[in-house]
Amino acid sequence: MSSVIETRGLGKRYGRAWALRDCSLAIPAGRVVALVGPNGAGKTTLLHLAVGLTEPSAGDIVVLGDIRPGRDKALTRIGFVAQDTPLYPTLSVADTMRLVSCLSARFDEAHARARLAAIDIPLSRKVGHLSGGQRSQVALAVALARHPELLILDEPVARLDPLARHEFMAALMTAVAEDGISVLLSSHVVSELERVCDHLVVLAEGRTQVIGDVEDLLASHRVLTGPVGQAEAVLGGAVVVSENRTERQATLLVRDADRITPLPSWQVQETNLEEIVLSYLRFPQASALPGPALNRAVSA
Amino acid sequence: MTATTVAPGRWGLPRLGGLPWVTWRQHRLAIAGLAVVFGGVSIFLLFNGLAMHHAYVKTGLSSCGNPNGASCQIPLDIFSSKYENWAQLTPRFLAFLPIATGIFIGAPMVAREIETGTFRFAWTQGRNRVQWITVKMVLVGIVLVVMSLAFSAVFTWWFTPWDSLMGRMTSGQAYETEGIVFAARTTFALTLGALLGTLIRRTLPAMAATIAAWLAVVWPATVYLRPLIMKPIVVSASTQIDVSRTWTIDDWYQDRAGHRLKAYQMDQLVQQARQDGVRSRKDLAHWMTQRHYTERISYQPGNRFWHFQTVEASGYVVLTLLLAGATIWWLQHRTV
Numbered sequence: 231m232s233s234v235i236e237t238r239g240l241g242k243r244y245g246r247a248w249a250l251r252d253c254s255l256a257i258p259a260g261r262v263v264a265l266v267g268p269n270g271a272g273k274t275t276l277l278h279l280a281v282g283l284t285e286p287s288a289g290d291i292v293v294l295g296d297i298r299p300g301r302d303k304a305l306t307r308i309g310f311v312a313q314d315t316p317l318y319p320t321l322s323v324a325d326t327m328r329l330v331s332c333l334s335a336r337f338d339e340a341h342a343r344a345r346l347a348a349i350d351i352p353l354s355r356k357v358g359h360l361s362g363g364q365r366s367q368v369a370l371a372v373a374l375a376r377h378p379e380l381l382i383l384d385e386p387v388a389r390l391d392p393l394a395r396h397e398f399m400a401a402l403m404t405a406v407a408e409d410g411i412s413v414l415l416s417s418h419v420v421s422e423l424e425r426v427c428d429h430l431v432v433l434a435e436g437r438t439q440v441i442g443d444v445e446d447l448l449a450s451h452r453v454l455t456g457p458v459g460q461a462e463a464v465l466g467g468a469v470v471v472s473e474n475r476t477e478r479q480a481t482l483l484v485r486d487a488d489r490i491t492p493l494p495s496w497q498v499q500e501t502n503l504e505e506i507v508l509s510y511l512r513f514p515q516a517s518a519l520p521g522p523a524l525n526r527a528v529s530a
Numbered sequence: 531m532t533a534t535t536v537a538p539g540r541w542g543l544p545r546l547g548g549l550p551w552v553t554w555r556q557h558r559l560a561i562a563g564l565a566v567v568f569g570g571v572s573i574f575l576l577f578n579g580l581a582m583h584h585a586y587v588k589t590g591l592s593s594c595g596n597p598n599g600a601s602c603q604i605p606l607d608i609f610s611s612k613y614e615n616w617a618q619l620t621p622r623f624l625a626f627l628p629i630a631t632g633i634f635i636g637a638p639m640v641a642r643e644i645e646t647g648t649f650r651f652a653w654t655q656g657r658n659r660v661q662w663i664t665v666k667m668v669l670v671g672i673v674l675v676v677m678s679l680a681f682s683a684v685f686t687w688w689f690t691p692w693d694s695l696m697g698r699m700t701s702g703q704a705y706e707t708e709g710i711v712f713a714a715r716t717t718f719a720l721t722l723g724a725l726l727g728t729l730i731r732r733t734l735p736a737m738a739a740t741i742a743a744w745l746a747v748v749w750p751a752t753v754y755l756r757p758l759i760m761k762p763i764v765v766s767a768s769t770q771i772d773v774s775r776t777w778t779i780d781d782w783y784q785d786r787a788g789h790r791l792k793a794y795q796m797d798q799l800v801q802q803a804r805q806d807g808v809r810s811r812k813d814l815a816h817w818m819t820q821r822h823y824t825e826r827i828s829y830q831p832g833n834r835f836w837h838f839q840t841v842e843a844s845g846y847v848v849l850t851l852l853l854a855g856a857t858i859w860w861l862q863h864r865t866v
Contacts (some may be wrong), residue, residue: 281654285863305656312650318556325555332551334656369651376655 234380239289249275251436264423265416267433273416309378315369319358342375363394383415424503440518452487456496466491472509549665560634579688586691625706628715636723637736644731678713697775697832709839714846721853767825777830786822
């Protein structure tokens with residue numbers, strides 16, 4: 231199994247509005263994949279489709295090879311931490327664990343206890359009395375204790391302060407390193423993802439705009455700065471993603487940077503993931519999509 | 531599908547696991563609240579009932595023969611003056627008790643999960659939402675049936691003196707709390723609330739809709755459908771039946787040809803009788819008989835109680851199952 235989620239022409243409509251449209255992608259296994267996009271881009275819809283909380287209006291989605299989302303086989307093997315980590319506020323941490331152990335066949339309570347003990351979360355405390363960071367840690371701990379093959383997290387750090395955010399991501403990364411699970415996490419904050427993720431999907435206005443390995447994206451994108459007049463000459467076969475021109479100088483963020491024609495008057499700089507993502511989001515008509523890289527035909 | 535892990539728990543009791551524990555943990559407060567209400571009313575009925583049953587014997591009402599006979603008049607007056615108010619008010623209030631189940635257990639069952647977002651947690655841990663809702667409705671339903679049947683039994687015992695005075699079909703609104711109709715309406719309220727909560731997706735509006743829908747079904751069913759369960763017996767009023775111990779449906783005069791007199795015809799005859807000097811109801815009956823008009827009565831006898839209860843309860847059981855099925859279908863096919 232080389233992809234954990236595959237979609238083809240996937241769409242979801244609420245009333246007349248499409249929350250997600252014509253989305254075809256393959257999320258590779260064994261990776262930490264970031265799903266990035268502005269609010270309202272359809273990230274949550276895509277994740278809910280993947281865990282079977284909602285059904286597609288168009289197209290297909292399969293998970294873990296060829297399973298329909300929401301089937302028992304899929305539910306058992308996929309961990310999900312929903313947006314704002316909705317746990318029952320009136321349950322204690324211990325009862326929350328017991329609840330999950332009652333709902334899940336693979337819950338490893340010792341695993342969850344060890345993890346929570348390590349970060350000093352009292353098991354008798356009601357979830358509603360925990361801080362946002364602690365609550366997220368509880369949600370992560372119970373999700374990991376189910377030993378999922380795929381862990382899906384919807385905006386796990388959006389509401390956390392920087393310290394809690396850092397601690398959460400550290401806990402997640404440790405777990406990934408230990409258990410070797412596939413992770414798909416959505417975020418509208420790109421800054422921390424570069425360090426954490428090795429694959430990126432950018433979703434904008436309900437469509438996929440960028441799909442690729444973080445390494446490849448970093449390698450193929452460059453920022454070019456030089457005189458406006460020579461802009462066309464320097465480009466060669468490279469594609470402009472975003473540009474910023476003044477009267478004299480142009481700054482171009484380009485893809486396929488290996489195809490540029492180096493000119494002495496032009497500076498070529500590496501860029502970071504955040505800059506690349508923001509450039510694409512600013513110019514929705516630009517896109518970086520590989521050909522349909524689906525490993526398996528998605529049956530109708 | 532609903533494997534229950536049974537391991538010894540506290541006090542050596544079997545430890546609940548799986549969805550049964552989830553159901554218990556999430557609904558124990560509402561179930562306990564309902565148990566307190568049922569229990570509290572039962573304790574009142576027990577104490578009030580002991581005194582009432584005692585008075586029923588002590589006044590001589592249990593041994594004076596026909597309750598409408600002259601020898602029973604004084605015991606009946608004493609007994610009624612003390613216990614009639616309770617006997618009239620309590621059943622009226624209790625008839626609405628099944629709605630509480632719909633409000634506090636049925637309506638929040640799905641609506642609260644959707645409203646607070648916890649459905650995203652509850653339905654992604656391994657058990658799918660169809661199993662989740664099915665187990666919840668079945669288990670809570672069983673608990674409610676047991677509780678409400680026990681309550682109906684206590685109530686029926688409490689009401690025994692009045693049942694023997696008035697018959698089980700005429701006991702006013704006691705019929706609604708005796709027998710099995712009460713339990714059937716309780717489970718009906720449960721699945722009605724569950725479905726409305728699933729459709730409306732917000733707890734408070736779902737609670738309000740549950741009250742409205744329950745009344746909109748139960749009230750017309752009681753008033754318009756119950757009389758259709760079985761054709762009433764029609765007899766001449768001169769037949770010696772104990773009208774006070776049956777459910778009298780109608781009472782009218784007919785002419786020699788067997789045609790029922792219309793209201794204006796009755797008015798004319800009553801006018802005429804007045805002019806002839808008729809003053810009392812008894813004299814009027816005599817006066818009418820002389821003119822070959824006969825009084826007819828239609829009624830449901832008390833021994834039809836269980837037939838009525840069974841038919842009516844079956845109706846609510848069918849509704850309960852339909853609503854449960856609709857809730858499951860909706861959760862499976864329509865998504866959040």
